[in-house]
Amino acid sequence: MKNTLLKLLFIICLAFTLVNCSKSDNTNQPPDSDDSGQLTKIETVLNGNDQNLIELLHKVRGSVGKRGPGSKTLWSRKNDYGLGLYISANHVYGLNGWSSDDAEYFDTTAENLGIFETSQMPPPNGGITLGDMLISDFPLMHFAISPSATNTTILPEEDFYIGIIDNQRVEQSQFPQYPDLVNTNTPLEMFDPENRSKADETWNTPDTGENVLALGYPQDSDTYPNGAVAYGKVLSDSEAQEIITKLQEAGDPEGDIPYNSDAEFFIDAQGIAGMSGGGVFNSEGQLTGIMVRASDTENAPKIIRAVRISYIKAKMTAFYNSLSQTERNKIAPFINGEI
Template identity: 60%
Template sequence: MKANLELFILLIAFGVVFQSCSNKSPIVAAPDLSVLTLEEVVNSNDQNLTDLLNKVRGSVGRRGPASKTIWSRKNDYGLGLYISANHVYNLSGWSSRSAQLFDLSAENLGIFETSQIPPTSGNIALGDTLIADFPLMHFDISPGTTNTAILPAEDFYLGIIDNQRIKQGPLAQHPGLVQTTVPLRMYDPANRTKVVQTWAAPNAGEKAIAVGYPQDKANYPNGAVAYGKILSDIEATAIIPQLKAAGDVEGDIAYDSNVEFFLEAQALVGMSGGGVFNSAGHLLGIMVRASDQANAPPIIRVVKVSHIHSKMIEFYHRMSESDKRKLLPFIGGEI
């Protein structure tokens, strides 16, 4: 997300007012840090909101200084297929701007350092346990694009999480090759990552919950939560000139209805890559950018899973038959 995703959200449906965060790189730190902490929502008197958060929060974890979201476990191995933002991974980490598939059976780009998901017990605190994280594939990235200037249409990649876990140590540690013999163990009480419909298209006017891990660990040690209205394409397009008039960078980026939707909310740095879910717990997309000026309309740019899915299918069909055989076991459940 953009460095300034201040998630100011009017929880009209639940009678709660709060702010959330995004990452400026593309999300920046907001001047007002009145975002709801994850534990505030878990312990809320609003059972509907608490139930929804508990259904989805196990799918959102840390990825470096930001966030990642487990899309599905409906693959041949039952491992976690996750989505995060390219700027979270850091574009300089990719060896090519052209779309790439990484052969996890032979190639090991895995990390432990700063990679976490909620514990299987459902405890709120992530603790000091790290989990193996493997980039699987990324899609075409325009030449000259930078971490802070990347557009939503290109700001996502897919990865895999397996069960290799270690305790945080003083030195960087790396897992072995991805392990495919045991399905991923994760906190997923409603099995949202295994149901027939793990994702959905956003519906304008409905509310959505956004979950991520701000870099401000002092105030948000266990994550932050936002809840706002999904704007229509007409509303989103109309907000662009308002953002420009307020001097917000988002006013210089045209709204692309095929790629994104706007959530009427604000966020904090670190929430980039965090998931946005509807009231049924379906994944709608990941946060990538947001407004960061105090006088600008509060919006979060969310890359649609439908766009990510279409790019994945398009890339898959361009592959050689041998590469298809390597990739299909990891994504087959979502094709």
């Protein structure tokens, strides 16, 4: 009964969840054009002349897909089964979809909260069109969420959860469709030409002033049918604080949210709804953050707020260490390699 209710709540959330964040991306090699910070279609970048960006985009684009009304980013395949360990935003999943505001994990080998609907990743052959192919999606754990938080007010330091992707795939047909329990027999097949998700260091801490690439799937699928990228610079903590003041003056809601340097960083780039949960990568293709919010008021500074992977890892490790050994044994095979 619990599983059925959670699945029904998820379906409802698909219709009503508002994506706060979105947007952006950048690279350590400045773009050749003057479009820094602007959203660009994936295919435009791939057909462009900036070989550094083309190579970087090829390296990371297979790691970012759709999840409900937003995006999700594959963090790693270094677990015991070689499955996809991904991160997305709590507001993309829909806060009402969780059974508790307290941190919780799900035993994916015994309880099935998986769904195919709205879950897509780029095809393993490297094509940029997602088509009608759906891939299984299993929430694995989320962390403590303030009882007062909503899909539109949740703070970056709480706005992320971790899930699993395996090889189960179906074409879109009737709604909804559910996978079997997580299949641990076969490593995930995905487009990862340089094995970014298996590297010794799949993630890193962003450096102030470095250019990064942000990748996600806007809800405006007519304009961005195959996803969008944006280039931007990582702002210093002092620059971020200055931006908060400017956002307040412009009347942008992001000005009302304090900047938390431990949990997040700012990128001077534009984003739009649907890119929440999308990844922010450095020039080496390492994942530095997950997009969760962005400014959108006219005449306000264009910024994207990204949760630091280092912060997410710390929260995951602390939660894991708080569990009993029996509970750890249930989730350790899925997070080994990043814990």
